[in-house]
Every structure is written in structure tokens, then in C-alpha cells.
Amino acid sequence: MEINHIFFDLDHTLWDFETNSDIAFQTIFKQHNVEVSLEKFLNYYKPINQKYWSLYAKDKVSKEELRVGRLKDTFKKINFTASNTLIDHLSVDYIKVLPDSNLLFDGAHDLLDHLKPNYELHIITNGFNEVQYKKLEKSNLTKYFKSIITSEDVGVKKPNPIIFQHALATAKATSKESIMIGDNWEADIMGAKNAGFDVIYCNFNNEPVSQNIKSVSNLNEIKKYL
Known part of the structure; x- marks a missing residue:
């Protein structure tokens, strides 16, 4: 799909x-x-x-x-x-x-501008509510995302499948039409994969990746997959 x-x-x-x-x-x-x-x-x-x-x-x-x-x-x-x-x-x-301080990784705005016309974009974060919303706002990211799902709101944290199910329900999406992009192997990649999502691993430290997982060393490389 x-x-x-x-x-x-x-x-x-x-x-x-x-x-x-x-x-x-x-x-x-x-x-x-x-x-x-x-x-x-x-x-x-x-x-x-x-x-x-x-x-x-x-x-x-x-x-x-x-x-x-x-x-x-x-x-x-x-x-x-x-x-x-x-x-x-x-x-x-x-x-x-x-x-x-609201420094983003190189290419963050450029990537989101590239993706926004063709996809619905969402955030799933384990961070604290009082900080995460401010980070998004002050770094001018809020405008890109249709929904922001925080572990505090859901009551469980990634990699718990419940947070991914909640995110799908909020986005009115199915796992088959969804992809998760994140840097944490256990929380983001394995968590989303186990919930049926496709995944892209932000492997910015070039760790060895043992499985057949889409992996990028910078944000710009995501464009080759999406």
C-alpha cells in the first residue's frame, strides 16, 4: 500500500x-x-x-x-x-x-517542505508536554504537523504498541499506509515495526544496522525513500 x-x-x-x-x-x-x-x-x-x-x-x-x-x-x-x-x-x-535554543538538524525545514504537499505529517514523542510543544513552536515546526502525540497524553511511551495505535487512530490512518522516522532503535524503529509501520532509521552516528531496515545518515537522504 x-x-x-x-x-x-x-x-x-x-x-x-x-x-x-x-x-x-x-x-x-x-x-x-x-x-x-x-x-x-x-x-x-x-x-x-x-x-x-x-x-x-x-x-x-x-x-x-x-x-x-x-x-x-x-x-x-x-x-x-x-x-x-x-x-x-x-x-x-x-x-x-x-x-x-531551537537548533534543528541540517535540512529539517527543507525536508518537511518537501514532504508536506504529498503526505500528512505527525509527531510521536516520549518527551514532556510542557517542553515538546514549546520546542515545536519556537523552532517553527508546528505548522507542518497535523497531529502531535505525546507519551504523557497517551499514558504510555514508545515502544509500547498502544502509543502507535493511538497515533494511528488520531491520524485516521492504517499502519500499512504509515511510516515512522526516528533515531531510537528500540523506541522508534522496533516499536513502530512491531505495530505494523514501515520505518526509516535516522542512523546519524552510523551504528551497524543488523536488519534489513531503511537507514539514513542525514535528513536529506530521506528524500530518496519519500
């Missing part, structure tokens, strides 16, 4: 999470006079944050535990004494400041 609906992940796929996050930390550390090497902090923070998001996707930690735990664990690793009050302030301000 012909593809009519394209579902995108947001963070690490269209929205350059790493760069925007680095800028957010630079801003809030300055605001709160946190005197640590940003480079050293981020070096430890990134894998810790990834671990927490993986646990969050499996419902093993709450939103609050993720927001606070990733900071607490990182400061502990770099032997920086941070009070609970400071960690609370940083966790709140990080979420506030994060959408202010």
Missing part, C-alpha cells in the same frame, strides 16, 4: 537535542553560579541521562525521578557537592530554558 502518513520522532531526529541541551546547561549553570567544568559535567551527564530515559520508557522511574536523578548522579560522579535545593532549581530551570 502507498504511504500517506509520516510519523516523526522529535528529539535527536529533527530537533538537535544534544546541542540545545548543552546551551541550556551553560545558561542555567551561569544563572546559579555552578562552578564546574561544563565539558566534564556533560561528558558524564549524557550517558546517565540516556540511562534514565531508557528506564523512564520502561516505567521504571517517574518523570520527577528522571529530572532530579540524572543531575544528582552526575554531580556525584564528578565529586561536586550540590544541595537538594540547587538540584531542584536546576531541574526546573533546565526544562524552562531548554526550548529557548
Whole structure:
């Protein structure tokens, strides 16, 4: 069947999470006079944050535990004494400041302009509502998408098939006419594939891909499939 609906992940796929996050930390550390090497902090923070998001996707930690735990664990690793009050302030301000930087991956607008006349475009994201909508708005992406499905609204996270079924129902689409584009192998690619979608893996780090999956190393390459 012909593809009519394209579902995108947001963070690490269209929205350059790493760069925007680095800028957010630079801003809030300055605001709160946190005197640590940003480079050293981020070096430890990134894998810790990834671990927490993986646990969050499996419902093993709450939103609050993720927001606070990733900071607490990182400061502990770099032997920086941070009070609970400071960690609370940083966790709140990080979420506030994060959408202010709105760098996208190269070619994001160009790709969406190319796709929009021929397909209905949608977002499926595991991010927090209060941040994801702001990211879309401030990076001028909202206009492209007919529906925005967040894990908070649905009550389950990718790769749970329920979020994909909910997305199809919202879009009035079938899985056979739908394709999911994302960077997370487990959440986006396997999750959507198991729900019957076609998939394109945003393999921006050129990881070895074991299965016969459409894979791209930049956004522009998606045009060869759609």
C-alpha cells in the first residue's frame, strides 16, 4: 500500500537535542553560579541521562525521578557537592530554558517542505508536554504537523504498541499506509515495526544496522525513500 502518513520522532531526529541541551546547561549553570567544568559535567551527564530515559520508557522511574536523578548522579560522579535545593532549581530551570535554543538538524525545514504537499505529517514523542510543544513552536515546526502525540497524553511511551495505535487512530490512518522516522532503535524503529509501520532509521552516528531496515545518515537522504 502507498504511504500517506509520516510519523516523526522529535528529539535527536529533527530537533538537535544534544546541542540545545548543552546551551541550556551553560545558561542555567551561569544563572546559579555552578562552578564546574561544563565539558566534564556533560561528558558524564549524557550517558546517565540516556540511562534514565531508557528506564523512564520502561516505567521504571517517574518523570520527577528522571529530572532530579540524572543531575544528582552526575554531580556525584564528578565529586561536586550540590544541595537538594540547587538540584531542584536546576531541574526546573533546565526544562524552562531548554526550548529557548531551537537548533534543528541540517535540512529539517527543507525536508518537511518537501514532504508536506504529498503526505500528512505527525509527531510521536516520549518527551514532556510542557517542553515538546514549546520546542515545536519556537523552532517553527508546528505548522507542518497535523497531529502531535505525546507519551504523557497517551499514558504510555514508545515502544509500547498502544502509543502507535493511538497515533494511528488520531491520524485516521492504517499502519500499512504509515511510516515512522526516528533515531531510537528500540523506541522508534522496533516499536513502530512491531505495530505494523514501515520505518526509516535516522542512523546519524552510523551504528551497524543488523536488519534489513531503511537507514539514513542525514535528513536529506530521506528524500530518496519519500
